[in-house]
Amino acid sequence: MREKMYFWNIEKDDERIAIIDQNDSKLTYGNLFEKVQMMKDCLPDSSRKRLGLILCQNQAFPIMAYLAALQRQDAVMLLDEKLDEALLLNIVNTYKPDWIFSVDRKPEFPSSYKFSDHTFFQIWTNHTNEEMDSIHPDLAVLLSTSGTTGSAKFVRLSYQNLQANAESIVNYLPITTNERAITTLPMQYSYGLSVINSHLLAQGPLILTDASMLSKEFWSLFHEHNVTSFAGVPYTYQMLQRLRFEKMDLPSLRYFTQAGGRLAPTLVDYFAKCAHDKGVQFFVMYGQTEATARISYVPPERILEKKESIGVPIPNGKLWVDEDTSELLYEGPNVMMGYAETRQDLAKGDELNGLLHTGDLGRVDNGGFFYITGRMKRFIKLFGLRLNLDDIEKRIEQQQGIVVACVGNDDRLLVFLENGDLLEPVKQDILKVYKLHPSVVKVSAVSKLPRFENGKINYNKLKDL
Template identity: 45%
Template sequence: MFPHPQARLVVAGEPPGLRGDELAHHVARTAEALARLRPGPLFCGMRNNLTSVLRYLAAWRSGRPVALLDPDLTPGALAELVGRFRPAALLGFTHAADGSPPARRDAPPPHPDLAVLLATSGSTGNPKLVRLSRQAVLANASAIATALSITPGELAPTSLPLHYSYGLSVLNSHLVAGAGVMLTEAGLLERSFWTHLDAHGCTSLAAVPYQYEMLRRLRYDRSEHPTLATLTQAGGRLGPELVTEFAAQADRFFVMYGQTEATARIAVLPPDRLADKPGCAGLAVPGGRLEIDDGEIVYHGPNVMMGYAETAADLARGDDLGGVLRTGDLGRLDSEGFLHITGRLKRIAKIFGVRVNLDDVERLLRGSVPVAATSGDDRVTVWAEGLDAAGCAGLARRLGAELRVHWSGFDVRGIDSLPLLATGKVDYRALESRA
């Protein structure tokens, strides 16, 4: 049953929260309101608040597909998505009033298995939507709850956006396990986040690499947050020194790997293997299987998406992938079946005919200044925070020497700060538009 009868939602600073029959009653009331809207998929500006979560759960209860999107999408980006997908209603967006957009020609009804739509590229560009079935959402939520041993006594804050697959998976995995979620729109840099985390006795925290870097700068000290026993990390590779540092600040520290196309998480590294598997992404989540095909990581499991959608017509499609996801990531499996990620297929550039892995470029420079690498015509552009012309030239020569490519193949540019998506990942599209 989803959510589990014991599951609870706690609004930060407002005890005691909703659970059991009371939560079910609020979901049912919201479902009644949604039933008054015309048929079709819903677009929900998904905030980390009770209204958004109740809409999501009400859509689920009603069997109605819902796209969970960045609530602060620009008017142009939202209009572009509306034009392509023709939703029945817009709910919770900063730059659009709630209600039905102008009627358009009829679109085929969405596939009955379709439950959730998530964007592939944050708030930039013209993202495809990932089509997730009810089975995929439930399978991944249950697999995560099992892998992380989430029990009804657990309480996790919304430390990540709920329109981001990692943030949504925290909500889903706790609700399916009968655990609790503390809803807060405050970020990790805000005092109120920690005040409410401590007041409500949160037991776990999910974060992406840039958030762990912020926590290090904030001099995170577990002794100040005694109930916070579990830390989880996904959304990119976290440096080994930070893994070691934060593993020492928790009873359990989980390193994970996933993709929106697999609903959320694909692999989890058990905390007791951190020491002997440094840099490892872990084992496939329960019910899943990993293989390597010509260097590419391929995942098999019930949590794989139905496929992508680029227009309203695609929402009527069935399962295009049959539970098999070619991730686009490069990796290897060791003798125990643990996954080690080595790069990204599409993160390969050519400089004077020589293949260069852009992830390797970033790894080489990690620890000096924050950098991001993008590909250009027969060269690589490296964006480095806070560097002057001399510093940029020095980095270009260093890269040339270490990668054995002439330094002129690296266009190193200083930038005040790297643009980030709401997920905390580097916004490579924004950088490419500046190249």
Template identity: 40%
Template sequence: MTLIGDGARLVDVTSGRTLEHDELVREVNRIVEALSALPEGVLFARVPIGLTGLLRYLGAFEAQRAVALIDPALGAESLGKLIVRFQPGAVLGAPDAAPPAGYRAEGEDWVRTATEGVRPHPDLAVLLATSGSTGAPQFARLSRRAVLTNAHAIAEVLGIGPDDVAPTSLPPHYSYGMSVLNSHLAHGATVVIEPSGILGRPFWDAVTGSGCTSIAAVPYHYEMLRRLDFDPARYPRLRALTQAGGRLRPDLVTEFDTRMRSAGGGLYVMYGQTEAAPRMATMPAEQLAYKPASVGPAMPGGQFGIRQNDGSETTHPKITGEVIYRGPNVMMGYAEDAAGLARGDELGGVLPTGDLGYLDEDGYLFVTGRLKRIGKVFGNRINLDDLEQAARTIGLGIDIVAAIPAGDKVVLFAEGIAKDVSKQASRALGELLHLHASGFDVRPIDVVPLLASGKIDYQALTELI
């Protein structure tokens, strides 16, 4: 199977160029041929929102070269550490800098000088970084089957077809952004490439001008759209808003559900993890008004179970425990270095999610919390206890600190720090954890509140956000 279905096309707003299906296939095949000459090993592809970056990804996938999608904003030092650990055959779209030792510059790429390297497992297709909260990121290893089956399952539940048009509201190195691209192209739809982001005026001009039919957004975006008094009726072809990347506040679910239904469309609340390539559930828009707290049933081909305290698993309704997902889209496992890329499937299609929840009598999932103190930064799961420890080690005088999840970012209250330290700390944490600094909102506070037991009063801090 291919990611480029019949009729699929790319529209690049920046250049004004449209790649109809046949030309898109020719461009991708040209890249496939070029990639075949690169040294063996995983390929690192820096993928900004742009035509060149998306073609790099599609070319690597169609060439059946394992490709790690790298945030182009990743700092040179962090990128260098990843290169040392994973020894990629090449870095596609390399930074404008001298290549590291063992690599040579070829056009826009860095190519490894040694032709022999660790050969990835033949099933391995895509690697996405997940936050190693101790500062050592790892990659989720997604097979070709996992990526393709999830793309087709998403398209099935959302009814994506050749008439659909989706803008690049999220970057492709983020699993949600990748899934939008995959699900639309695989079913012959159009992807409109517009890099300014969902809060930029050019983005909405592109939505109007290209007749976009759906928009994907994370909770932060919905908060901003509410402030901007977003009205879907202004966009006559818009029929669907999708939401993932963290829990959306119930009042916003209700509000955007109402707005979309009044405009003849629907809001689709989705649940997933990078480790599931990435979607595991989608709430049907027509059911949202009746079950606004649910994330819906499992994706086609998937199944949820609830693991109880005694280790047994059940699908009986109203029993709360850890959510277990089974499906063909579950990752093969993690890789922490080049040797890990050669390993086969270690999970057998079973993913313990780390989330607490229950199923209702219709098999709809309700997520109620976390097994551990976990937050999400742009879809990446972060252990908040480890994050607090990391904040204490970045050399900025932070000692007493409390981390609170806040949608698709984490707020850290740091006792007694100066205001000018806050931005420095955000940047340092972003660099340490290989995520954008805006995902870490470090705020000074005079005194971190404590419970009578002497433990941090996290609930009191949550009320300050």
């Protein structure tokens, strides 16, 4: 690893391959350096720190825009290129970014935004006359706290957060300049972004694709470019088991990783044995966007004896269980600065000082391996994306004008209504907005939602239903 070199400062004359896209176009790190400089010239003048918004795809141009923003010291929000337009406009109206980048989408932004077409991508510049609030100099990236829900709540990550997490990952994963990782996760998702950051730090090639791991196209790319690693969330591994991963011939594979939610012990066992038989390594990990993606990992040689564990802290991190509340607490240089819900919040400094209350309940065994035993907050993870159940309830209530209650786990979202006529409209709205598969959403009608004496919904009773 380059000493004291930030991953976004690409070296000018490096002839090693940096990016291979799904059209087989190749960029060396030297080429990437030049492209990023050109991208910086396309963005608004950098006389002050600005807020950018990138509509992300796993393609070269969004990565160039991301690196350009980091080099310019602009703060940048990363969102899904396919995010529902109403949700996107809500975020734009809330934060009023100074510039917006997209490869090929052309939403109707407010009239204060001036559009410019650059052949391979588009940029909108905010020409509003109002004085924009200042942005804290340490603020680098804003990531959504709730996947594709379009919530205006974002995690504020500093340059130190990004760099520290990338360094830790390169430290415990076998990432070298010969590593050839393929993108299996969205760029705007903290886990997916951490793969990009860590491989840029190690100066290894990235094979970029948005193709599903269930498609022939994905595996053709995998074999063509001798991919050595991939990352996945629990749903990924459920699908790979159905594809009979144990039978797949993957001679170039060196290791694979899992995070984004709890993987069932039976699947941990299955993939650990697959890894052993293939002579590769399997890493089970735990993390949160609030910690720039990674908090702990299970060393591959201990995976079969620690199938239900989230492992040990990543290098330079500390993990422990609060004696009074049983909450897992994490401390490290990758802990976020805090949250943002308005443009004004971007001026705030580091509010956490490296200490994160994870919201997960846990325990630690005699060997120093940690386990999650429950959650303190109302959120679930589906397909690796965290969904705040309270946010979903509020949105449905605002849209439909009805009372609704949501419960669930990492396998399914359950929605309860008191109006049976709206079951299908509510389900279709949820599928459209949150980009979920129909199999993981169930909407049911009840005559009356169960409540406590104080009028609050009894979610435990709903779970029993």
